[in-house]
Amino acid sequence: MPPVVRADSYLTLHYRIVLESGPAAGSTFMDTFTGRPATLQLGGGQWSPGMEAPLLGHPEGDCFSYTLKPHEAYGDRNPDLLQRVSRAMLNENAGADAGFTPGDMVEFTAPNGGRYSGVLKEFGDESALFDFNHPLAGITLRVDIDLLGVL
Numbered sequence: 001m002p003p004v005v006r007a008d009s010y011l012t013l014h015y016r017i018v019l020e021s022g023p024a025a026g027s028t029f030m031d032t033f034t035g036r037p038a039t040l041q042l043g044g045g046q047w048s049p050g051m052e053a054p055l056l057g058h059p060e061g062d063c064f065s066y067t068l069k070p071h072e073a074y075g076d077r078n079p080d081l082l083q084r085v086s087r088a089m090l091n092e093n094a095g096a097d098a099g100f101t102p103g104d105m106v107e108f109t110a111p112n113g114g115r116y117s118g119v120l121k122e123f124g125d126e127s128a129l130f131d132f133n134h135p136l137a138g139i140t141l142r143v144d145i146d147l148l149g150v151l
Contacts (some may be wrong), residue, residue: 002060003150011040011055012149020067020140029136037148048073051143060150068141077138083118084127106130 005011014037017029032038042052050072058064070076085108090100093108100106104120118130 004057004059005042005055005147005150007043007052007056009042009055010151011042011147012037013040014038014146014148016144017136018142018144019136020142021070022139029141033144033146051141054143055145055147058145058147060147062147063145064147065142065144068143070138070140073141074134074136074139077133081132082121082129083132084129085118086127087125090128100128 003009014033016031016033019025019027019029040046042055050068054066054068090106091098094100094106100120100123102120102123105117106120107115107117110116116132118132119135120128121131122129
């Protein structure tokens with residue numbers, strides 16, 4: 001009998017994440033089926049708990065798909081995470097000579113020394129508008145799995 005996925009399993013798998021809603025519906029966000037398989041330590045924070053939960057109980061060798069609503073994956077979009085950042089703060093974090101284009105992912109240093117990223121939406125003379133939501137927030141996802149190994 002093959003091993004089954006537990007909450008602390010280490011997996012070797014192929015996976016594909018397809019966007020099922022939003023402006024890019026039908027497009028593939030990530031696909032390992034065309035290359036090397038991935039490894040995943042459940043409970044290690046690599047995937048959200050909601051993305052890991054449907055894997056539990058599946059045996060090694062299983063191929064399956066599941067769909068996740070936004071609240072089960074990366075959460076709903078939070079309008080409070082659309083924030084204006086002053087050009088002074090942007091220059092402090094990226095350098096005064098840095099060039100930006102809407103759609104760029106920009107990393108910032110938090111006051112506690114941590115790092116966080118936002119997607120540039122608008123760039124003005126005095127400020128820039130950033131979206132600090134996870135890129136997959138608010139999107140329904142389909143996840144295709146080929147479970148190659150379970151430890």
